[in-house]
Amino acid sequence: MYHGGLSHTHSHHIIMSKSGEGNVSWNKDVKEGRYERKDSLFRRWIEADPDAEFPAEAGRYVIYAAMACPWACRTLAMRELKGLTEVIEVNIVDVVLPDTGWTLEAKDEGATGDTINGRKQVSEIYYAADPEYDGRFTVPILYDKVNDTIVNNESSEIIVMLNSAFNALSATPEAAALDLYPAELRDEIDEVNERVYHSLNNGVYKCGFAKTQEAYEEAFHALNDTLEWMEDRLASSRYLVGSRFTLADIRAFVTLIRYDPVYVTHFKTNKHRIRELPNLWAYTREIYQMADGKIASTVNFDHIIRHYYCSHNSVNPTGIYALGPDPADLLKPHNRDSLPADPLPIVHDP
Structure with missing residues (x-):
C-alpha cells in the first residue's frame, strides 16, 4: 500500500507542490499570521506505458473534484480539452466544506455523490x-x-498527466495532438507558474486567511504586483507564454474567473477588479469562450460563490453571499484577435 511520497523520478518540470482545499480549519495552516498551504502527499503517476504501475486505461480512473475549487477545476478543464470525458469519470463533492472535510452526499444541484x-x-x-x-x-x-487507491492529489501534476498520458484515448486526433506543456516552452511556463502560483493562485488565500495586518499587506502587495505584471505582459502577448495557449493559462484562469465574484470582497483583494484591467479581463473572457465552451462548462458560479462565503466562518460568519457581478459579460467579444496566436487543434466533439 502506498503511504505518500514520490514513487519514482520523472523528467517533468514540476515546480509547485501544493494543491486543493482541505480538511479541518485552515487556521492550522497559519504561522505568524501568514497562511502556508501544505504539500500534497500522493504523488504517483499515470503513464502511457501499459506495463506501468498505473497505465492509462479507459474507465479505470476517477477525478474527485469540487466545482468551487480552482485547483480541482484545473483538472476538469484539461479533461475537457483533451477529449477525456468518456475516459475518466468525475465525481463532484458538495458545495459547503465543513470542518470534517468535503462531503459526497449529493446535497446540491451538480453534486454527484x-x-x-x-x-x-x-x-x-x-x-x-x-x-x-x-x-x-x-x-x-x-x-x-482497480486498486481502490489515490494515484495523485496534486493538481499541477494531474494536469501534466492529462496533457499527454491519455493521448491514445482522446476522443479526436485533434484533442490527442493538443499539447499545453510543449518541451520547448517548459522552462518559461514553469517560470510563469512559479510567480503566478505564489502571489496569485495562493496569494488570494494568503490575503483572505491572514491573521495579522502585516501578513495581509505583504500578500496584498505581492498579489497586485503580479496582476499588474500580467496586465502589462498581456498587452503585447496573446497568452502568458507568447502566442501559445499553455498550462500556464489554465492555471491563471481558474483564479481570475473567481476573482471578482469572490476574492475581491471575501478575501479583501480589492485594489483591482479583473473587469477594471482591460487586458486581463479580455484574456479571461477569451479563455472562458474558447474550445466550444469546454472550459466554460467547468465554471459553476453557484458552487463557487456559495462555497467560499458559506464555508469560511471566521472570514464570513453570517454566511451571507454576494450576488454580483453578472457573469453574462463573460460572453462579450474579447477582441484579442489582433494579437498573434497559434491555433488550438480542437474541433467539435464527434
Missing part, C-alpha cells in the same frame, strides 16, 4: 488509500478504481 463506492466523506477515500494518512483531505483526487 460517490458513484464508485458510495462513500460519504472524501476522508474515507484517503483512509482507504492509507489508513495512517495524517494530511489534508483535499481535492482534486485522481483515484484508481
Whole structure:
C-alpha cells in the first residue's frame, strides 16, 4: 500500500507542490499570521506505458473534484480539452466544506455523490488509500478504481498527466495532438507558474486567511504586483507564454474567473477588479469562450460563490453571499484577435 511520497523520478518540470482545499480549519495552516498551504502527499503517476504501475486505461480512473475549487477545476478543464470525458469519470463533492472535510452526499444541484463506492466523506477515500494518512483531505483526487487507491492529489501534476498520458484515448486526433506543456516552452511556463502560483493562485488565500495586518499587506502587495505584471505582459502577448495557449493559462484562469465574484470582497483583494484591467479581463473572457465552451462548462458560479462565503466562518460568519457581478459579460467579444496566436487543434466533439 502506498503511504505518500514520490514513487519514482520523472523528467517533468514540476515546480509547485501544493494543491486543493482541505480538511479541518485552515487556521492550522497559519504561522505568524501568514497562511502556508501544505504539500500534497500522493504523488504517483499515470503513464502511457501499459506495463506501468498505473497505465492509462479507459474507465479505470476517477477525478474527485469540487466545482468551487480552482485547483480541482484545473483538472476538469484539461479533461475537457483533451477529449477525456468518456475516459475518466468525475465525481463532484458538495458545495459547503465543513470542518470534517468535503462531503459526497449529493446535497446540491451538480453534486454527484460517490458513484464508485458510495462513500460519504472524501476522508474515507484517503483512509482507504492509507489508513495512517495524517494530511489534508483535499481535492482534486485522481483515484484508481482497480486498486481502490489515490494515484495523485496534486493538481499541477494531474494536469501534466492529462496533457499527454491519455493521448491514445482522446476522443479526436485533434484533442490527442493538443499539447499545453510543449518541451520547448517548459522552462518559461514553469517560470510563469512559479510567480503566478505564489502571489496569485495562493496569494488570494494568503490575503483572505491572514491573521495579522502585516501578513495581509505583504500578500496584498505581492498579489497586485503580479496582476499588474500580467496586465502589462498581456498587452503585447496573446497568452502568458507568447502566442501559445499553455498550462500556464489554465492555471491563471481558474483564479481570475473567481476573482471578482469572490476574492475581491471575501478575501479583501480589492485594489483591482479583473473587469477594471482591460487586458486581463479580455484574456479571461477569451479563455472562458474558447474550445466550444469546454472550459466554460467547468465554471459553476453557484458552487463557487456559495462555497467560499458559506464555508469560511471566521472570514464570513453570517454566511451571507454576494450576488454580483453578472457573469453574462463573460460572453462579450474579447477582441484579442489582433494579437498573434497559434491555433488550438480542437474541433467539435464527434
